[in-house]
Amino acid sequence: MPKSLIDLKKEEKGVIISFNGGKEMSKRLMDMGIRTGKTISRVSSQILRGPVILSIDGRQTAVGWGMASRVMVEPARNGRGSGNSEYVDLKSGVSRDSTESRESFELRESGDSTDSGNSRDSDDS
Amino acid sequence: MRVLLMGNPNVGKSAVFSRLTGTHVLASNYPGTTVEYVRGSMKLADQTVEVVDVPGAYSMEPSNRAEEVAVRMLAGGDVIINVIDAANLERNLYLSLQLLQSGKPIILALNMWDEALEQGIATDTAALEKLLGVPVVTTCALTGDGLPLLKNRIAEARPGHLAIPPGQDLWQTISTVVGKTQKKPEKGPDFRQRLADLTIQPIAGPVIALLVLLLSFAFVALLGDWLHEEVMAELFEWLWMPVAVHISGALGQSGFMHDLLIGGLVDGTIDFEQSFGLITTGLYIPLALVMPFIFCFYLALSLLEDIGYLPRLGVLVDTMMHRMGLHGLSIVPMMLGIGCNVPGAMAGRVLETRKQRLITATLLAIAVPCMAQQAMVVGLLGRAGIAGLAIVYGTLFILWVLLGMILNFFFRGDTPEMLIEIPPYRRPYWKSLSKKVYMRMSGFTRSALPYVLLGVFLVNMLYSLGIIAIMSRIFEPVISGLFGLPGEAVGALVIGFLRKDVAVGMLAPLGLDPVQLIVASVVLVIYFPCAATFVVMFKELGLRDMFTALMIMIVVVVVVGGGLNVLLRTTGLF
Numbered sequence: 001m002p003k004s005l006i007d008l009k010k011e012e013k014g015v016i017i018s019f020n021g022g023k024e025m026s027k028r029l030m031d032m033g034i035r036t037g038k039t040i041s042r043v044s045s046q047i048l049r050g051p052v053i054l055s056i057d058g059r060q061t062a063v064g065w066g067m068a069s070r071v072m073v074e075p076a077r078n079g080r081g082s083g084n085s086e087y088v089d090l091k092s093g094v095s096r097d098s099t100e101s102r103e104s105f106e107l108r109e110s111g112d113s114t115d116s117g118n119s120r121d122s123d124d125s
Numbered sequence: 126m127r128v129l130l131m132g133n134p135n136v137g138k139s140a141v142f143s144r145l146t147g148t149h150v151l152a153s154n155y156p157g158t159t160v161e162y163v164r165g166s167m168k169l170a171d172q173t174v175e176v177v178d179v180p181g182a183y184s185m186e187p188s189n190r191a192e193e194v195a196v197r198m199l200a201g202g203d204v205i206i207n208v209i210d211a212a213n214l215e216r217n218l219y220l221s222l223q224l225l226q227s228g229k230p231i232i233l234a235l236n237m238w239d240e241a242l243e244q245g246i247a248t249d250t251a252a253l254e255k256l257l258g259v260p261v262v263t264t265c266a267l268t269g270d271g272l273p274l275l276k277n278r279i280a281e282a283r284p285g286h287l288a289i290p291p292g293q294d295l296w297q298t299i300s301t302v303v304g305k306t307q308k309k310p311e312k313g314p315d316f317r318q319r320l321a322d323l324t325i326q327p328i329a330g331p332v333i334a335l336l337v338l339l340l341s342f343a344f345v346a347l348l349g350d351w352l353h354e355e356v357m358a359e360l361f362e363w364l365w366m367p368v369a370v371h372i373s374g375a376l377g378q379s380g381f382m383h384d385l386l387i388g389g390l391v392d393g394t395i396d397f398e399q400s401f402g403l404i405t406t407g408l409y410i411p412l413a414l415v416m417p418f419i420f421c422f423y424l425a426l427s428l429l430e431d432i433g434y435l436p437r438l439g440v441l442v443d444t445m446m447h448r449m450g451l452h453g454l455s456i457v458p459m460m461l462g463i464g465c466n467v468p469g470a471m472a473g474r475v476l477e478t479r480k481q482r483l484i485t486a487t488l489l490a491i492a493v494p495c496m497a498q499q500a501m502v503v504g505l506l507g508r509a510g511i512a513g514l515a516i517v518y519g520t521l522f523i524l525w526v527l528l529g530m531i532l533n534f535f536f537r538g539d540t541p542e543m544l545i546e547i548p549p550y551r552r553p554y555w556k557s558l559s560k561k562v563y564m565r566m567s568g569f570t571r572s573a574l575p576y577v578l579l580g581v582f583l584v585n586m587l588y589s590l591g592i593i594a595i596m597s598r599i600f601e602p603v604i605s606g607l608f609g610l611p612g613e614a615v616g617a618l619v620i621g622f623l624r625k626d627v628a629v630g631m632l633a634p635l636g637l638d639p640v641q642l643i644v645a646s647v648v649l650v651i652y653f654p655c656a657a658t659f660v661v662m663f664k665e666l667g668l669r670d671m672f673t674a675l676m677i678m679i680v681v682v683v684v685v686g687g688g689l690n691v692l693l694r695t696t697g698l699f
Contacts, residue, residue, distance in 0.1 A: 063544055
């Protein structure tokens, strides 16, 4: 079952399968190498919806809670990424399905700032 | 010819730049140290070549200010040195491939090579060179290893010939390239890594942060005080006092010139702290009173920076900072501001939105005292015990948080979420550390010394022309009625426009009681930024936002200064 980064337990691994967010957010994440097909593991998180820290290729990145809640991962069972999903098409990885509106409703508190402060292209679908 | 240093944030471009040009720019272990580009020059085969340290970018399709600058710079470059974190080849190659597509001559510098080797990462540079079609050099900019080779091979830089197969995107190509050239050992987090990760865990993290900050504070306060008392004050007493006494005698112990150079005699002798002459207090304040603390502070800060602790501190305070309309990374300008508000306000550029920059600059100017001022406050108030200091710092901290929350409520605009790479902890390299401390120290002496002397000069002028006396009478109602300070304190407030350390120094001869000292210290922190900070705030914020910040300042100083006075008097704590 795919779940979001924030549902991943500490030190649990998963493969990124999609982003439930705007184009801008996905681009910023992907530019930093956080992209579909990569195996990540969660290092830690902060209390009160603080940033989630994930490890990718041995390097750590702090991702804001709202953003992290929109990164969907497939938990890896044997502790390692399955590898066969290595190249999900990146363009379709930017999901625009119905879950988005539900997600953004739930995350209203932090969701309004999710798209890097650039509301221009956040929900233009 | 113009050589551009380009690459992801925090891969060591600034360190390579320093090595190539021999000029020193600040390099730190966190992303975004360079927001605007920095120029320098180097000799290359008898030719002088321009070198530009371009701000870090993840992509050539910009999504922040630094990346926009990088894209603009790319067009004007003749050769590109693409600096790469050797231990993180895959992510770094995304930018490299985009740079290759520009058709510009490129040379790759696999930087932090030593770190990659230490992690057991094996990279076939020859294969990489062949695949990309550009020269690849391994470097360690911190120690300088590989830099001569990089310089020698700049001439070989050429446009790459990597063809991206049709139907493939950049990441697929990168994956192929990395697969053929780099082997990473597969291992989970080891003991060292787990220990490092403790500093960002929900409970252990804040506890460690508190310890680190307390230790740093104690280090600065204790070592700074020791250096002041036992070294600098002694030096002044032994070496400078005879000279000053001689000059004082030659000037006949009184008169205008004597007052200006030596100042007033306290019980017939020169008092470096209270005489207020140019060559007595004017030199003593910056060199003997302030410099020891500045030195200790920058030593501690630079150490925390180079180790890589600041981004982690940013993660820990992120939630709190969001309440104040900021995000975790704003802790960096704040920490720099504790040294001096000027670099703090400039570091605010790293923040994405206008709202964040405005709040950061306002908080810095109002609630963050610079080290020069703190040194004086500690010197003055510390004699009356630690409680007074605790009230000053406590008031300022509460003000910092509350004001941030209020500003967040009133200022429109967004605060983006934090998205930042957490660099691995690195062993500080003493050579670059000492160079950094030296740079910051010389920055202080260059900018502070003339201003302090000018401040002391003005104090004497204003007093001898009777202007202070006139202003004391005019502002007496506010100063005395509201803050409970004697009218003469207005002199300190006037000079505070120029230098806050001199302003605090002016309180010394007034014989204030502890409550007055506390109120005066807090008021001097809040009421107006010093001239240098004012200029930088104006440059960074523009006229309108600057004006907003000043209005807020006036309201805050009246409320906090007056409130503190009433509170301390009525509770009779002192």
